[in-house]
Amino acid sequence: MRMPTCEPARPCPSRRSPRRSPGNPMTNTLSSYPPEETWDHVESLDPAAWPKKVRRAHRLVPTTCFNCEANCGLLAWVDKNTGKITKFEGNPVHPASRGRNCAKGPATINQVEDPERILWPMKRVGERGEGLWxxxxxxQALDQIGSRIGTAFREDRHHEVMYHVGRMGDDSYMERVLHSWGIDGHNSHTNICSSGARVGYASWMGFDRPSADFANAEVIFLISSHLEAGHYFNPHAQRIIEGQKNGATVVCVDPRLSNTAAKADYWLSPWPGTEAFLLLAIARLLLEAETWDATFFERWVNWETFLRETRPDLDCTFANVRQALIDQYVEYTPAEAARICGVEESTIREVAAVIGRGLGKFASHTWRASSAGN
Incomplete structure (x- = not known):
């Protein structure tokens, strides 16, 4: 489905409170953030004291949001009189989020002030399930845990050691630590909720969370759980919007009319589980039109292995790869894809043509769609 275009919305004036800046006690202009050089001492009016004008002095401390794996930058506003954090806002100099955060970022204050927050190690003293700690x-915690892990290693029981974490923020560092210990027991909740995409990425490129150059792309192809819907794609969503403003065509593949689909140039809504057939039909059209990135394919894809194992009747030269792939994808015609996926054949052909015209400036992302990611 080709999505209709609409006039861009006019920018809204900022509603943030005036900030105090050097040499100007209370500036008359609105700004999103205090200048970075003033972060050690920022004065502002206390909104809770209104209608009285009570000034509060804060130190702005850069930190990170851990409410998802995007790890967007935050500024903790620390009251210089009490030493307590009064609020969190985005960090404008963070290279990824650039001061633009979803609602979960400022909501971090709720975790800081949570009355049930665990502030120190707790050890179970009753039977499992009794809730006695x-x-x-x-x-004590480090000595006891380290002692048990060390004993397991010395007794060659490496398989009994497992590391489980909620939100990972180590950028694969713990993987290297655990492998150096001789164990393969790293787990987190994201291994379940996003494994559909991560397994596919890790299998063919060795990294499970890539970031395409959306801002400079001419064609942006998004499939499954989407980047403008929040979660840890806020930095990606910003670059996608920039790319679209620069003229990029956005194609969204999703059974739902998601936020991303609503903003896309093309919305393809296949039957769930048929995404792989749709992608292979598009791949066949690119091969037939010779608009595939043959240079990239020759350099980065193990086409020699493909030819040796699937077409031993052909010479193992790159000149034979295109036709061998077309033969391999013989059943993935646009007409058959339309029948199986529920997407009009003309739309499939049109999207393939758009992708072909963006050769060399194509950016894609998939997440949480098992059939698409794998």
């Missing part, structure tokens, strides 16, 4: 010191 006692407070211990960090030294």
């Amino acid at each position: 006692e407070r211990i010191t960090w030294e």
Whole structure:
């Protein structure tokens, strides 16, 4: 489905409070953030004291949001009188999020002030499930846990050690640590909720969270759980919007009319689970039209193995790859894709032509669609 275009919305004036800047006690202009050079001492009016004009002095401390794996930048506003954090806002100099955060970022204050927040190590003292715990010191926790892990290693019971974490923020560092210990027991909740895409990425490129150059792309192809819907794609969504403003064509493949689909130039809504057939039909059209990136394919894809194992009747030269792939994809015609996926054949052909015209400036992303990611 080709999505209709509409006039861009006019920018809204900022509603942020005036900030105090050097040499100007209370500036008359509105700004999103205090200048970076003033972060050690920023004065502003306390909104809770209104209608009184009570000034508060804060130190702005850069930190990171851990409410998802995007790890967007935050500024903790620390009251210089009490030493307590009063609020969180986006960090405008963070290279990824650039000060633009979803609602989860400022909501971090709720975690800081949560009355049930665990502030020290707790050790179970009753039977499992009884809910009986006692407070211990960090030294006790590290000594006891380290002792048990060390004993398992010395007794060659590496398979009994497992590391589980909620939100990972180590950028694969713990993987290297665990492998150096001789164990393969790293797990997190994201291994379940996003494994559909991560397995596919890791299998063919060795990294499970790539970031395409959306801002400079001419064609942006998005499939499954989408980047403008929040979660840890806020930095991606910003670049996609920039790319679209620069003229990029956005193609969204999703059974739902998601936020991304609503903003896309093309919305393809296949039957769930048929995405792979749709992609192979598009690939066949690119091969037939010779608008595939043959240079990239020759350099980065193991086409020699493909020819040796599937077409031993052909010479193992790159000149034979295109026709061998067309033969391999013989059943993935646009007409058959339309029948199986529920997407009009003309739309499939049109999208393939758009992708072909964006050769060399094509950016894609998939997430949480098992049939598409794998």
